[in-house]
Amino acid sequence: MHIRALPPAELARRMRPFFVNAGYAVDDDRLLKIVPIIQERLVTLDDCLAFGGFFFQETVNPNPDDLLGSKMSAAESAHAARQALQALEVAPEFTKDGLETPLRAMVEGMGLSAGQVFGILRVAVTGQKVSPPLFESMEIIGRSVVLERVQQAIGILDGIAGQK
Numbered sequence: 001m002h003i004r005a006l007p008p009a010e011l012a013r014r015m016r017p018f019f020v021n022a023g024y025a026v027d028d029d030r031l032l033k034i035v036p037i038i039q040e041r042l043v044t045l046d047d048c049l050a051f052g053g054f055f056f057q058e059t060v061n062p063n064p065d066d067l068l069g070s071k072m073s074a075a076e077s078a079h080a081a082r083q084a085l086q087a088l089e090v091a092p093e094f095t096k097d098g099l100e101t102p103l104r105a106m107v108e109g110m111g112l113s114a115g116q117v118f119g120i121l122r123v124a125v126t127g128q129k130v131s132p133p134l135f136e137s138m139e140i141i142g143r144s145v146v147l148e149r150v151q152q153a154i155g156i157l158d159g160i161a162g163q164k
Contacts, residue, residue, distance in 0.1 A: 003042045008035040015048040022049055024056035033140045037132040051132060055140060060127025060149060064156050067123050069116040078157035080117045081124065083110060085150045094143040096135040103135075124153030 003011065012031045019026045038051040054060050069077045087106045091098050107117045122134050125146055131137060138146045 003045065004039055008032060011035050011039060014045055018045055018048050019053070019056060022053065024053065026056060030055060030140060037136045041132065054126045054128065062123045062127045062153060062156070064160055066129050067120055067153050067157055069120045072116060074157045074160035077120055078154050078161055080110065080112060081120050081150060081154045081157060084117060084121055085147065085154065088147060088150065095139050099138055100135045120153070121150065124150045
């Protein structure tokens with residue numbers, strides 16, 4: 001049976017050893033939550049590490065250059081990340097819908113594109129440029145870890161801005 005046709009619980013059972021063998025402490029509840037958002041991206045079970053490993057990491061180490069928003073300086077990217085952090089901090093619900101609506105409004109109010117700001121957030125939160133859907137990922141990771149990762153990204157961007 002093809003990976004994309006497997007029921008989520010069966011796919012989670014098959015993916016679990018890949019995460020464990022890679023050194024991740026796997027939370028089975030979290031694993032069941034990530035299966036639906038990464039399943040369509042998987043070609044082989046090995047791919048689960050690239051698309052889901054960050055869910056089980058305490059921290060991520062994004063490439064500083066990847067944190068720069070498209071056609072944005074480090075200072076502009078840091079400012080956008082700060083605005084996003086403020087929106088995340090006050091989000092009444094840390095759910096896909098509870099995050100997406102205020103963040104889209106914030107982006108529009110700043111006169112930026114969703115791609116610019118959400119690209120910064122994606123790298124900040126996941127440590128990678130390509131990942132499962134951002135808002136679903138943030139919901140699964142949880143408020144405290146997401147806030148820590150965005151704060152870390154702001155620090156990295158401030159460091160880059162200070163060098164220039």
